[in-house]
Amino acid sequence: MKPSRVALGRWTATLWLALPLALLPCASTAGAPATDAAPQQGGAVQITRAELLSVPGTGYSAPPRRIEDAGLPREGWQTVDLPRTAARELVPTPAGSVRTVTDWYRIDLSGLAPPARQPLLLYLPRWKTLGRIAVYGDGVLLYQSQGSAVHNGYNHPLLLPLNAAANTPSPASVLIRVDRLPSSGSGFSTVWVGGEGSLSWRYLLRQLLQVQLPFMGSAAFLAVGAFAFAVWLGKRRESLYLLFFAISAMAFLRMLHYFVSGDYLLVSDEWFEWITVASLLWLIILIHLFLQRLHQQPSRWLTRLSVGLALACSMATLPHVSRAIPSLYLFTPLLNLAVLPVTVLIFAVNLRKALRAKFPEGRLVAGWAVLALAFTSYDGLLQNNLVSPESVYTSPYAIISLFFIFSYIMFQRYTGAFAEVARLNKGLAQRLQAREAELEQSYQRLRVIENEQMLGAERRRLMQDMHDGLGSSLISAIRSVEQGAMSGTEISGVLKGCMDDLKLAIDSMESVDADLLLLLATLRFRLAPRIESAGVALRWEVQPVPALSWLDPGGALHILRIMQECVANVLRHTRATIIRFSTATDGHGVCVVIEDNGAGFAVEEALRRSGRGLRNQQRRALAIGGTVRWESGSGGTRFTLWLPLHHGEGADSKTMSAA
Structure with missing residues (x-):
């Protein structure tokens, strides 16, 4: 492969490796804090303060149609700053009689002027917890989440109209109801209110960063993996293609929870969460096997250890099998934390061997490993509500970067194989040409030898024939003449016969073409x-x-x-x-x-x-x-x-x- 093409491929892979870092400022711009109810460009207002009332409950309940039916007290409301987080418990405590908590966020919009000739919209960049959300305007239910309380679309931003149509009164107050588990914690971002022109781009940008790009990246990864699987079916010895397909499938399963919600799940919450956790474990092992295949220095002890831990964890967390973990989604942060040291060990061992073996793309993989660990650690903080909920999950971009890096490596191997075949064919052609030249020289030598042998044989044949025929006749004629036993006529006949013998011998040397x-x-x-x-x-x-x-x-x-x-x-x-x-x-x-x-x-x-x-x-x-x-x-x-x-x-x- 030409050096310019190699440099271009490495530059492209590095660009995609740095893409998440370039997108993070965009996400921050889409939800950056501002002053309390301060007007922004385009007339949008960011709400950074609200009143909060937390009410204990005995389980998930459907939101009432009107606020009056909820029987909320007038006292007990607390003013809180937005965004607001409640830390998640790594080891959930027994719930006792309190099984759920309902958080009511009250926002006063009476001082806001509605946008002219267009509906007033409410934009919520993120809410995250194990529960459901409902939005009320002036005490009337406007929106409620559907489906699963666990995979509830927490990664999807929320944009909804507060008044039914343009030139209609907008609500003076908004109440947002979040029904959640106590041990799951919660994250609630700032709230934006404004017209469509000022909020739609913010919503679309966050939807792109949080949902659409992860989906497109994982789908592209899976599609290329399917192509690699088809290549492997034709070349069973090339296990890299099979590993690439397996990695793409595990990455797709791992990233499902970022862009699906409970409305679209075909399996139960327990099985979906188990798929999410197990796919991460096996994704790490497949990456380990892929790297081993590249640097050709296997670590059997590490492979056995990681596969054993993955099998044990997968079997222990199977839904309806282990009673030690009644709710896997409550223990997911703890499991992710336990997997982190093993992941660091696997990456450290493989990177050391890759650099020792002078693996060409070793530095690129090393850079990705450092970035992936940093992104995973950051997502762990975001998952446990230890950083602002307005941040973006970065693990999907680490996987997308992995897709481009591994695709680049596979492309290098694929084109390198063609280049090697071309080189071998060229060498074979040169050797064949040299061999043909040697054979031609040998053939020419054999022809010379054969011609010499043929000429020698023909010479001996003619000598023998002339000796036996013409020579014998001449000797007999000479003796007869010397003895006077032949007349002139007889001598003439003998000489004519000798002349015929000579002419026939000469004629036999002419080509008669069979x-x-x-x-x-x-x-x-x-x-x-x-x-x-x-x-x-x-x-x-x-x-x-x-x-x-x-x-x-x-x-x-x-x-x-x-x-x-x-x-x-x-x-x-x-x-x-x-x-x-x-x-x-x-x-x-x-x-x-x-x-x-x-x-x-x-x-x-x-x-x-x-x-x-x-x-x-x-x-x-x-x-x-x-x-x-x-x-x-x-x-x-x-x-x-x-x-x-x-x-x-x-x-x-x-x-x-x-x-």
């Missing part, structure tokens, strides 16, 4: 004058025959010598007047037939006397995989040379015989 007819035509051209000068008529009845794939100069010379010997025997011994050449084709070869009308001879006796000419014909035919056969009688002699179409085909079935 064409037997061309070879026979050459034989006719060389021997026809000699045959006609002997007073013998030549009948040429040669028909087209298939090509002989094995025919080379050596084989051609053998065929020419066999034919030459046969013609010489006819002219020398039979006193024939006609000689006929013909060809035919059988199943596996071709036949060349020479017939004459001269006096026949006893073939078996001639072979038994070891006639050199006949034996040479047999030897040459055997050398090229063929056979010879003589059929002789009073009416003449028929000589047949059988030649195979391909070497090794049908030669064994033919025998050299005589009749």
Whole structure:
């Protein structure tokens, strides 16, 4: 991968890592404290003080339709500053007879001028507790939360109209009823009152920061995780893709409680809270396994310890299984606090090994780990009402940052794999090219050696043939001349025969392209004058025959010598007047037939006397995989040379015989 692309990827991951820090000032601007009922830009008023009345109860109850039905006392109201928090108990105490507390917040709006030609809106950035909320205007119920009292949309800001329509009187006072558990504590932000133009952007910004961005980030994480799972199905050895998918699924389950409310739950509060807690435990373990897979230095003891603790905690907190924890959502802060040291240990061990192994993205993961621990600690304070409830939960942004960092790492691995394949292919191509060059050199050397061997063999063949044929004839002629045993005519005949031998030897060196007819035509051209000068008529009845794939100069010379010997025997011994050449084709070869009308001879006796000419014909035919056969009688002699179409085909079935 190019360095510029790597730098761009790291810069993008770092930007998303720092995104939560950049968004926190926006959240603070959306709900920053101001003076008591002080007008803001656009006519919005931020209420920073209210009257509070806390009434003990015996359980959750539906809000009355009118305030008169609640029977609230006139005395006992206390002025409190907003935002207001009540600390949450880490270890819930027995409730006794008081099972719930109802907080009534009374806000006086009589001194506010309603916005012109538009409804008056009430904006509540956050209320958080285990309970429900209801809003009254001039003693009449205007709004009440629905569904679960535990997952009640605590992370959703509230924006509602106080008067039904424009140009209608706005209420002089607002009462907000919060029905909650005593041990759960509570957080109640400042209240904003104003027109739509001055409050809608604040509401939309907080809705974006608290709900929509976490939802979009977790959904994108899960979608990319599903793609990674599909990749893993095709590459089972790459466990990183499976771990990435598992992390995305656990992160989605963990972040559900930030953007869902009780109206949309498909499971009970107990099971939903168990999923929220268990998903955090297994998310930490999956991140641990993912980091181990990256730096290739496993810590088996740490893996066993963390998996054992996660299993024990998951089993102990199963709804309707353990009676030691009757209400898991009351003990969630304590469980989160207990998980924190294990998380710090896991991250510390993995970061140390990643830096030791010089893991390229180790610093990026280290920065995320520090930021994630800081964000988780801050969210723990916010969950336990130890900081202003107008703050934003930052853990979702830590998980979104994890998504971008891990996606960047997976992208690096994915593109790195392609780059490695390209590098290997390039190296393989270079090695293949070098090997081809070596093979080409070897082939050229072999061709040179083969040509030298072929030339040597051809030279030896010609030398042997000229020695046995032309040389022998010349030596015999010389001895006869020296002894005076031959006449001039006989010497001329011998010399003509030697000349024919020389011409045939030269003709055999010409390329005939496996064409037997061309070879026979050459034989006719060389021997026809000699045959006609002997007073013998030549009948040429040669028909087209298939090509002989094995025919080379050596084989051609053998065929020419066999034919030459046969013609010489006819002219020398039979006193024939006609000689006929013909060809035919059988199943596996071709036949060349020479017939004459001269006096026949006893073939078996001639072979038994070891006639050199006949034996040479047999030897040459055997050398090229063929056979010879003589059929002789009073009416003449028929000589047949059988030649195979391909070497090794049908030669064994033919025998050299005589009749």
